[in-house]
Structure formats: C-alpha cells, structure tokens
Amino acid sequence: MIDRFLPRTVLFYLPQMKVGGAEISLLRLAKGLHERGVQTAFVTHRADDAARALTGDIELLSLDVDRSLAAWHRLSGLLRQRRPDVLVSALTHSNIIAAVAAKLSGTRTRVVVTEHAPASSMRQLDTSRTYRITLQLVPWIYRLADAIVAVSKGVYKDFLPMLSTSTQRRLTVIPNPVLRANWWIQSQVQINDPWFRAGAPPVILSVGRLSPEKNFSLLIRSFAQLRPQASPPRLAIIGDGPERPALQKLIDRLGLSERVRLLGQCENPFAYMRRAAMFVLASRFEGFGNVLIEAMACGIPVISTDCPVGPHEILEGGRYGTLVATDDADALTEAIEARLRDLRPEPEAVARALEFTAERSVEDYLALFSRVARKAGGYR
Numbered sequence: 001m002i003d004r005f006l007p008r009t010v011l012f013y014l015p016q017m018k019v020g021g022a023e024i025s026l027l028r029l030a031k032g033l034h035e036r037g038v039q040t041a042f043v044t045h046r047a048d049d050a051a052r053a054l055t056g057d058i059e060l061l062s063l064d065v066d067r068s069l070a071a072w073h074r075l076s077g078l079l080r081q082r083r084p085d086v087l088v089s090a091l092t093h094s095n096i097i098a099a100v101a102a103k104l105s106g107t108r109t110r111v112v113v114t115e116h117a118p119a120s121s122m123r124q125l126d127t128s129r130t131y132r133i134t135l136q137l138v139p140w141i142y143r144l145a146d147a148i149v150a151v152s153k154g155v156y157k158d159f160l161p162m163l164s165t166s167t168q169r170r171l172t173v174i175p176n177p178v179l180r181a182n183w184w185i186q187s188q189v190q191i192n193d194p195w196f197r198a199g200a201p202p203v204i205l206s207v208g209r210l211s212p213e214k215n216f217s218l219l220i221r222s223f224a225q226l227r228p229q230a231s232p233p234r235l236a237i238i239g240d241g242p243e244r245p246a247l248q249k250l251i252d253r254l255g256l257s258e259r260v261r262l263l264g265q266c267e268n269p270f271a272y273m274r275r276a277a278m279f280v281l282a283s284r285f286e287g288f289g290n291v292l293i294e295a296m297a298c299g300i301p302v303i304s305t306d307c308p309v310g311p312h313e314i315l316e317g318g319r320y321g322t323l324v325a326t327d328d329a330d331a332l333t334e335a336i337e338a339r340l341r342d343l344r345p346e347p348e349a350v351a352r353a354l355e356f357t358a359e360r361s362v363e364d365y366l367a368l369f370s371r372v373a374r375k376a377g378g379y380r
Contacts, residue, residue, distance in 0.1 A: 005373040007085035009039045013098050015068055017044045017051035022090040022116040028177040030058050032362035068093055072101045079105035085379040086369055090114045093134050099144040110372045114149040118158035121285035121308050125213055143167050146372045149174050151288045154309020177361035178293045187270035187298055195234055202233045202277030207269050207291045210241030217250055219282040222332040224254045235260045238269050273298040278339050286310040296353035299345045303335045320349040
C-alpha cells in the first residue's frame with residue numbers, strides 16, 4: 001500500500017549547480033532520497049556540462065534563463081507540467097522565487113525552503129540594494145512555504161525574528177547531510193602527492209571556496225607567523241573561487257611558495273584529510289561547517305574560528321576541537337602551534353562527526369515531508 005504522506009517525487013531548485021555548501025548539501029539529500037525510492041530531479045537556470053557532471057545520475061532540468069527574476073514564471077510552468085509532490089530550494093533569493101512560483105502554479109506541490117547561512121552575517125558580505133530588498137520580502141513570502149529548514153541552531157535563531165508568529169511554527173532545524181555511506185572508502189584512496197606521503201613534514205589542511213567569508217588570507221598570515229619547527233609544517237588549501245589570484249599573490253609576497261599550496265578543486269577531500277596533520281577553518285561566518293565534520297570523521301585534530309554560527313555547535317563550545325576568536329591571526333597561530341605539539345587522534349571527535357550522516361538527514365527530511373503532507377491531507 002502506498003503511503004500517501006511520503007513523497008514520490010521531489011524537485012530541487014537552485015539558480016546554479018556548482019561546488020558550494022548549499023548545492024552539495026542538496027545534492028547529497030537528493031541522492032539519499034533517490035536511494036530510498038523517491039524520484040528526484042534538479043532544476044537550475046542553465047544546465048551546463050559542469051552542472052551535469054555534478055548531478056550525475058540525478059536528472060537535471062534547465063529553465064534557460066539568466067536572472068532570478070526571470071525564473072519564477074518558467075519554474076511555475078515546470079511545476080504545472082511535472083507536478084512534483086515537494087519542491088525544495090536553498091538560498092534566500094531562490095527560496096522567494098520557489099515559494100512564489102509554487103503559489104502561482106496552482107498545484108498541490110508542497111514547498112520546503114532551506115537556509116544555509118545567517119542573514120545577519122550575509123548582510124556584511126552582500127551590501128547591495130538587491131539583498132536588502134530580498135530580506136525585506138522574507139516575512140511576506142516565507143508565509144507561502146509549507147516548511148522552513150535551518151541547517152543549524154544558529155541559523156534558526158537568526159531567522160526566527162524575521163518571521164511572523166504563525167510562520168515561526170514552520171521553522172525547524174535539520175543539519176546538513178555530510179557523511180555519505182562511502183566516506184570511509186573515499187578516505188582510503190591513495191594520493192599521488194609527495195606532501196601527503198608517510199614520513200613527510202606535517203600538513204595543515206583547509207578546504208573551502210576561495211571567497212572572502214572563508215578568510216583564507218587570515219590562515220595564510222597566521223601560518224607565516226609560526227615559529228621555526230624541527231619539521232617545518234606545510235599548508236595545503238583545497239578549493240577554488242574568486243580570491244585565488246589574490247591568495248596566490250599573498251603567498252608569493254610572504255615567501256611561502258615552497259610551503260603553501262592552493263590545490264584547486266578536489267572531488268575527494270577525505271583522502272587528503274585522513275593524511276593531514278590537522279584541519280583549520282578560518283571563516284568569518286558559516287551556516288554549518290560541513291568540512292569540519294568531514295575532517296573530524298577522519299580522526300585529525302581540528303581548529304576553527306568561533307564564527308557565527310555552525311562551528312560552535314559542531315564542536316560543542318570547544319569540546320571536540322579548538323575554537324579561536326574570528327579575525328585574530330595571533331590567536332590562530334598560537335592554536336596551530338599548540339596542536340603541532342600534540343597531534344594525537346581524536347576518537348571522541350570521530351564519534352561526534354558520525355552523528356551527521358546523510359542517512360540521518362534523509363530520515364529527518366522524510367519525517368518533515370510526512371508532517372507537511374498530513375497537514376495538507378496527503379500529496380495525492
């Protein structure tokens with residue numbers, strides 16, 4: 001017998017399908033739901049080859065538009081054509097488009113919008129008039145959503161005051177789906193890189209998009225301040241983004257080109273994490289902090305800035321890793337030096353990381369979809 005409170009089809013909407021925290025989280029969720037027998041698909045503004053490579057076996061649809069304001073009409077038409085049980089979106093401006101499009105489609109598609117970063121921090125990064133207007137629309141448009149998911153308690157607390165009393169009841173916390181079932185197998189993959197061979201000097205690793213909020217310039221400056229070591233450590237940064245040229249110039253200016261490398265994008269960071277001496281996150285803000293959990297799972301010590309909002313929750317105030325003040329190069333240098341003196345594995349941190357599996361997140365989302373459907377009398 002078919003459970004009419006569980007969705008058969010879920011459509012995910014994002015303006016771009018790229019390597020980013022929100023995008024990868026939804027992709028893992030889509031694959032996890034697909035493995036549970038739910039038909040999933042992505043819809044994006046333009047489906048290029050890079051996007052298709054990321055989604056793999058998950059169907060990718062293109063709205064063939066270049067701007068978000070042009071997307072709502074075509075998305076509404078697609079919803080009328082496809083009639084998915086659930087539409088899931090991420091990022092505030094896309095959430096607004098999704099909620100409006102679903103309303104205008106006249107379908108029974110349930111809308112679940114997800115928030116992956118605190119708006120209070122995003123305001124500092126994006127000072128444009130467009131973003132200010134976007135936030136002003138949130139209290140009105142989010143009333144159209146059936147559920148609002150915050151990826152951490154910090155994001156929840158940040159968005160709660162922006163919503164009306166009735167809408168606040170639809171806001172819930174579901175952590176990102178971080179560890180997929182094959183993460184350990186991925187960590188065992190061999191790396192053809194002399195920096196990560198047994199017996200090589202210790203490698204400090206960081207992973208993330210090379211963008212201002214990740215604050216890799218702080219990490220590089222902190223690394224440059226390290227006192228001489230018997231076995232001088234190295235710094236490797238996995239990721240790509242708009243700040244790569246500026247970061248490479250900083251590395252060259254500080255005379256660190258032999259000890260600091262920008263490795264670019266990597267499909268399997270677990271293989272590097274398992275062989276690194278420690279992991280460092282220097283962000284100005286996070287919505288969650290997936291890479292912290294990935295590194296913790298691999299058993300290496302982690303250091304993070306105590307930024308809004310995810311790392312403090314993940315590390316439980318410093319219980320499972322070291323927290324330092326945001327934008328404090330000296331404090332970060334001191335924390336790295338302390339860790340270099342004690343690189344023992346962190347079994348408690350591994351156990352903490354294993355709480356954030358993709359399977360658990362999928363179960364939480366299925367439970368949410370079921371609650372939404374029950375309130376609406378079912379999907380069909």
